[in-house]
Amino acid sequence: MLKQVQIENYKSFASTKVVIQPFTVLVGPNGAGKSNFVDALRFVKDCLTNSLALAVQNRGGIKSVLRRSIEHQTDFGFRLLIELDSEDRADFSFEIATNNSGAFSVKREKCIVTKGESESHCYEVVNGTFKKGIEGIRPKIKPDHLALTVISAVEEFSPVYDFLSSMQFYSFVPDRIRQLQDKDAGLVLKHDGSNAAAVLREIQENKPDDYERLTRLLSLVAPSITKVEYTSIGQKETLSFKQDMGDTTPLSFEAISMSDGTLRALSILLAVYQSSSPSLIAIEEPEATIHPAALEILVDILFSGVYQSQILLTTHSPELLDDKDISLDNLLVVSLNQGKTEIRPIGKLSRKAYISHLATLGELLTAGELDIDAPQPNFSSNFFFKKEKVDKKK
Template sequence: MRSSIFLKRVSLRNYKSIASCDVRLSPLTYLVGANGSGKSNFLDALHLVRDALSGSLDNAMNERGGLSEVRRRSRGHPTHFGIRLEFELPTGEPGHYAFTVGAVPSGYEVQREECCIGGIGKGPFFELERGRIIKSSETAFPAVTADRLALVSASGLSAFRPVYDALIAMGFYNLNPKVIRELQKPQDGRLLKPSGENISSVIGHLARTNPTSKQVIEDYLHAVVPMVHGVERETVGPMESLSFKQDMAGDKNPWRFLAQNMSDGTLRALGILTALFQGNSDHSPSLIGIEEPETALHPAASAALREALERASERTQVIVTSHSPDLLDDMKIEPESLLVVAAEEGVTRIVPLGKGSREVMRQHLCSAGELLRLNQLNPDPVSPDTPALKQAELFGEPR
């Protein structure tokens, strides 16, 4: 069976609080760190790529406050930021996509951009500098400008379309119970939106096209909230909502309640589970990123949530941010699936688990959750000369 891993390695430079990071990802990766350590900034860098390709770089930057809010702040005032993604396409072909964005008097420009599938000289590739083609495997390349990512234009070429499609199919979620609770306009229900603003349409779409996934969502929701036995899309005039079947004392048949009557924890759990098990053979996320899935859930629900994350990661790569010992309290969690996020003097470090902590977990002496409770979930120590603290190389062949 093909691995669910889409992004194999991520390198960032000067992105928000992250000066430099270079990490490998697993089918299920936990980014573990305290509040304010920079976990969300890592996911946001991937989210920016998705937004810039599916919309425009200008909109993606403006939604984050512009270049000055995206690039790292420091005494040296970096003038640029860079992102490199090493991936494996559904066909099994490896490749990488990288770009840097820097300041110019008129605002910003894409200083350099590179995409390669299968290795330079082995498959399709292009390299641009400031909107000009430097190298390309293609005899004809569409017109590009320095204020946009060239991969958007290159997606019109069959050689690069798979990369574009996979990158815009990444989904990032910070589920909002208030948004899920409100009446929603009927929308495209193929893929869930970031806050859950189209979840009613997604549940309705799954009921029609993938009832098996809908049943999985309902089964896990029942494990998390035992009184709830099912959920359906409900038409409310020109709008729509969700209705839940829930046990009531003294009645052998469940009652139906609209989303507006359900707790934050129930709605957030439904949103997380829908994000994990959405899609079908025609439309599925290539990667799912979820911010602190344990929020608003009772600690007793952690085992069911963890099982859902593991099951979903068998078909779609999953990245979660967390600082919950309960969620990580499982001896089966592999040390390689953990990345420790720590902030030192305002600079975020994202590195693998330290050797000592890895050995403790491999020998099943403590779970990751127990180590976190003991404040012993330590990062791999590095010196200024190790690659982890050097500027990540963004371009060229995979290292």
């Protein structure tokens, strides 16, 4: 489970530390930086599974990811603390250096895996050279690649790579789900839901109990839907819905005829029940085009998903905040102050109003009175690479 994320000089973040829970909801107005936090995690994954160059290119270039400020920052970085299991922990960080010409490279990278109370394994790379290496392994690291991609072949570091590379991020696009879709293995749901048919097929064929559960839950969200199935059309594939229209036999409709809300709800279900079991599932604005009553059911389903995956949601929906499963511990407030995104727990005044039953979280959000906790101390780039005490190297 991802326990803590530290970000420096990435997009709207100056220097921040965020503690997240198994189920976390980021709430705040449009433009505050909720999506930037999700994208920071996605950026880490993209650097590992592709390259730094491609991750930057896909975001519009280095000027689009480096925070703009009067201080003219040239470096940005990330640090992630991960709970791998009940005893093992990982501390992974890296820093990117840039110059005036627009060139960039991995300046520093460090990973510490602690197993139990005393056994630790560590590597550190500075400007492509191992400052602290692993015995018998000295791979050549390209300037735009992270060492963990190669080091993951070592047993102790493999779980760190597996966790970070299996994080999945979703912003569902109903029009992409409606379209006839290319053939796909269906193991991992794409970020926009555009391979939903293949993912459903994979669940239907290999996880029949989950398929029956998914179908039943969809009928609760969209009561007229009695079944959803995979359909092959030549070299393409799509979804077919059975819908009760009051006749003795349900009528069949393809995805192109279904509402945005139904397609989004199905996509959320597929994200939870997909065969790949992501380490983390991040969904942006799950409430979009979904009826509040159906949203309550979906939040229940997402809560059930924490047994397999960590759940991260972004929202500005009062209805979602007022769900019976949402507590203060699940909530982080996102705000933008002087061009800098801050993410912190709910503030004392809002907390008191909520605990005293003076207002619900949704009412506080609607009234613009959802305040934020006291600010944290600032961090410098050195915080990524403080020297940790290693008890034993193996």
